[in-house]
Amino acid sequence: MRISGLASGMDTESMIKDLMKSRRVPLNKLLQKKQTEEWKRDSFREMNTLLLDLRNKAFDMKLQGTYSKYKVTSSNEAVVSARSTGSTASSSAQFTVDKLAEASRATSDKLSNSAANKKIDPNAILADEITAGNFANSSLGTKAADGTYSFSLTVFQPDGTMGKPTSFSFDPTKESLNDVLKKVNGSGLGVTMFYDAASDQISMSTNHTGNNTAGSGNEIEVAGDFLTQALALKNANTGVNAQFTINGLKTERTSNIFTINGMEYTLKSTGNATISSTQDVDSIFDTIKGFVDKYNEIIAKMNTEVKEKRYRDFGPLLDEEKEGMSEKQIEMWEAKAKSGLLRSDPILTAALSGMRAAFSSVVSGVSDSKFDTLSEIGINTLEYSENGKLHIDEKKLREAITQNGSKVVELFTKTDPDGKFSGSGIAQRLYDQLKVSMDKITEKAGSSASLVDKSFIGKSIDQIDKDIDKWEERLKDIESRYYKQFTAMEQAISKANSQSGWLMQQFGGGQ
Template sequence: MAIRMSGMVSGLDTEAIIQSLMEVQTTRKTKVENNKTKLEWKQEKWQDLHNKIYKMYTGSLSNLRLESAFNTKKASSNNDSKVKVTADSKAVNGSNTLKINELATSQYVTSAQKEDLKASTTLESIGFRLPSTDEDGNPVEGDVITIKNGTGDDAKTVELKVTKDTKVSDFVNSLKEAGLTASFDEKQGRFFISSTNSGKENAFTITTNHSEDSSLQHLGLAEIDENAVDIEGGEGMAIITAKDSEIIFNGAKLTHSTNSVTVNGISLELQGKTTGDEVINIQVSNDITSTYDMVKDYIKEYNELLKEMNALYYAESARDYDILTSEEEEAMSDEDVEKWNDKIKGALLRRDSTLGRLLNAMKTTLHTSVEVDGKKYSLASFGISTSSDYTERGLLHLWGDEDDEYGSTQDDKLKAALEENPDVVGKALSQIFKNMYDSLTEKTKAIDGLKSAMKFYNDKQLTKELEGYTQDISDWEKKLSNMEERYYDQFTSMEVALSKLQNQSNSLSSFMPQ
């Protein structure tokens, strides 16, 4: 690094002079940095707003465009202790009868009690001896416990070859490997084994290749095959076989592997069996309250989003607000700094053309009319409209809604329409909301060089502009560094020239008479 002669001869404060010269140029770099900061804030604003619009677009609005969303049903029974009922849009209004003959159960096996049996106990230590021949006198390699979980093609089979070192824990691990729930309780001296799922298709078997003096007998168990029956064992082995649920629904016998059964759009959660001639009545009807609340909730979500979009688009200008310098921030309180920056951020999307098009798409499509069975309908047909207050800028009100200050004084047209003709309401409103959904879908299409697919704003353009600012700042840093170095070189050259001139003057003066 060159040695700088800072005013040693001239007596000038060259550091201060150069700093003053650089300030003008540095201000231009600062302006670029401020523009980048504002653009970063704008990007954050768009990302946040996009996420909110996208949530509504893919959530509630996507659902409301479907006619089935308005065909909500409710179901009730006269015996909730034995069956819980719900209904989907496919359920048919009317009465149904139900008898519950059997509940689905898993298979349970509890071994006979074996005292002093531990998880580490070997079968040989409790008296089991490997046989040398089978029942027909043929030589065998040893005892094999076969565990089969399930009855269909997906059944899993695990074989445990019993040796003199086979332990109780090995048997439990094999049961678990087959997909069963299994444990050994040392205090009780019993195995507790069950299928993971209910129903006959999930039944299991535990067998050996020796029916007499098998390893199972020494474990307090017997051969459990597909012909097993329920056994109440007391201190002996107990079995509860797997069962399917069996119901009589509107006279038809239906079986299922679980107690959750769906019939013709009606979901049944079976909880108890009916007895004798007992019949449960199930009633299905339109769920007007659910449909009404769905529309009401959407209007609330739409209004909250529209308020934010309007506030950003119609924001007051922040032209007189510049990014604060570090010195200015130090002279202000944290609260004042935050308010200052929020003022700038709040105006970044003011009169933004992309935001304007989104607002127009949302407002315009919701105020169009559709035709159902030869008759025109709009949101206003069902008591959904804007108020006369222009400052609301398109907020929706639901007539008859007690939570709506404007709409609460009006007749509840939506509820009346749902009670009178729910099919027309569903067809009309779903078409209107579909129009809005389709309009927003158009706004999510990719534009080469400007925006990505499924984005409501020009994300690519913002990224490209930010990259441009980053490059400009880098260029300015190099330019300022070179400029500062040039100034120092020039002042150094001046100091050298003055030094030479001074030396020459001193030399000449030495020849002058004193």
């Protein structure tokens, strides 16, 4: 704490504060410059985020699979349904389903003790159920040293091989029937077992369908007294293949769900059905429209940034300036201070020019020169004042997709063997142009995902921070010097007052 002005009576604190205001002008300019650079950096990064969104769209649009969209219908969904998984042409399939694929199954004997009128409780301890006379036979096999019993299951796999026996152990004094069944079901072995109270039986089946053993053999082999004696389960024979006729060809599958020529079919019941696959014009149209809309949205934002008015009289507010303003006033001021920071920026203007060129230039080397520009499929720029905004003639684009779908796809997805701009499709060349622009913006303003900012603006902010630190140290020294000078003045005044008082005392004593 400093206590001043005792001798002079002057408010030296206020005087020093006023003197320091003029001294702080260079520091305040640095603080404002730093804020401006941070705003500019954030604006550039926002532009890069927008361009990344468009680039991701362009990546999808340069893939032919994006346009492989087909509408699949079934004349009888209760018999067969289907979906396209990669079909590249319209098609029709006549189905007659004779038999559905079934899993390999086996069932136990009835488990309850009907003579004693004892119903099995699948959640009760096994030992208690055996004591009550339930289960087909009380034999559980050989008891291990730890009091547990075991059984094993061997399951034939869909790949045509017999699996290795998998053992399961249980303690009948601690576990129930459902506990044991849960172990099997959760083992990943490919078998499902459950107790059905209505039939009073255990059901055991493979998780896959069909005759996987090529006509003979068991698909589930059981071992251990618990399964073969207590539950009276037998080996499960082969499953049943789905049998159907497609376009006159009689064939079979081990599953009710299978794929033929890029179409996934699901058999649901026996009967007849016709599956039709036609190009989904609406879906392809919506994909292209979404791409164009995203492009229009982003160039509108970028054009706003490069043409926004700059208010040079509105700089970033200092903390002391904000103290006398309302939140609304601060918001309005800063809106003007941030305005035009990217005005006429050469990176953004070059990016806009590159994107416009990507959409408007002729794609050379296409199979049909009648479809080498977007205008030929109904996508055009109308007004120069709209700065490259695209408009879609919906009727013309739909006709192009319907009648010349492969040429529309080529216009967007064509690749040039030498990577040349002129020979690349719309989406490919836009993707490449955006990468160049984004790299330049990152070089200029860095990335929020990067731990170390080595960008041009980042280095500028680092230098400003160093200059701010130097100025703050310098201002501390200047302020200390002012206080020393005023303190010296106070001491001189105090000394002069003391001497004056002494002299007055001496003169007064002489009278």
